[in-house]
Amino acid sequence: MESNRREIEVMANILSSNDRQADLNRAHFRKSNCLAINVIGSPGAGKTTLLEKTLPLLMLNMQVGVIEGDIFTSKDADRIAAYKVPVIQINTGGGCHLDSKMVNKVLPEFEGKGIDLLIIENVGNLVCPADFDLGEAFKVIVLSIVEGDDKPAKYPVIFRNAKVVVLNKMDLEALTDVNMDNMRQDILAINPDIRIFEVSCRNGNGLEEWTSWLKQEVGNYQNN
């Protein structure tokens, strides 16, 4: 009981200390006029592939920077580096999520590069990253529809906390048992204000719509 109380207290401390640094990160992004987004999804949802497809469409209009969060390896950062954008890998070394201090530590690397949009790809995990504010303007969920339409109800915290969800791998819809009506209804039941995009990174469907929306978000942020 004693140890349990101590554990809860320490977890609360971790979260509140994370929130304090997140607010400082957010002030830094505001000052730099840089929209920062926190991209969250299960392993294999297609977060990095979505970035690969999104970057070429964005780069004509703005300067993009990327932070790649992973437990081990720099596989994702290597893929993004091919697009000639500033990219920094953060390895958590076993940790299941990024936190605001890890992000703060790498921000100097983007200094003076005129970044309009900083895309932070979190560790592949639909649970833990939901609790850790990184100082982003908003959270983006990437969900592979192959994961099934029961996922929003089973992982509601992240759906409650996100501004937008990109439903990916739509090209596989007919080959799975996913019910897209249930999927959309369940998402909106948790968060009626969330924006839903349906895309296929494989055949390109829906990417234009998603990217246009994101460009507009950068514009709105920078004009505020």
Add this chain to the structure above:
Amino acid sequence: MESNRREIEVMANILSSNDRQADLNRAHFRKSNCLAINVIGSPGAGKTTLLEKTLPLLMLNMQVGVIEGDIFTSKDADRIAAYKVPVIQINTGGGCHLDSKMVNKVLPEFEGKGIDLLIIENVGNLVCPADFDLGEAFKVIVLSIVEGDDKPAKYPVIFRNAKVVVLNKMDLEALTDVNMDNMRQDILAINPDIRIFEVSCRNGNGLEEWTSWLKQEVGNYQNN
């Protein structure tokens, strides 16, 4: 710095207290002659569907019990209950993994039911459950091949700690960019002793092989 040292200390305490209870659970399973397995995978890897397909093949030969770990909802336990096996839902209420104390708390529910095989389906998460011993005989990974062949190298801890991996959704292989040779090589590079099964819960391929192996494991355990 001070707070950081305290956090590390508390996390170490949590893990070692978990390990102590896990050993007690393991002794309980040994005494009951019940093989307990800990099934781990990302959200939507197909853990519950694999159980649904495996149960009818096992139930002719043995008594099976199921613990369903989820953050919220009893969706998975409801699905399993349809198979008329004893099933208990554990909701972690936000927690990203099961721990040995949660499992211990529900063990009395299986008492006197002559369970030969207890299948513990963990929370959908490829990261955190890898660190928490529940007292199981071994860990089973379920990985949807649609997640991509880079997943073993990116999430090595669980592949190092598991005895077997079930590669699911093989029916979608031709429609994705997954390279199964890379997948198998990377898995075996991390853990040369791991057993790999390739299945499709949709068309039934590979389920017979996987189930026969599991039956044999129960036999081996009970004859030891």
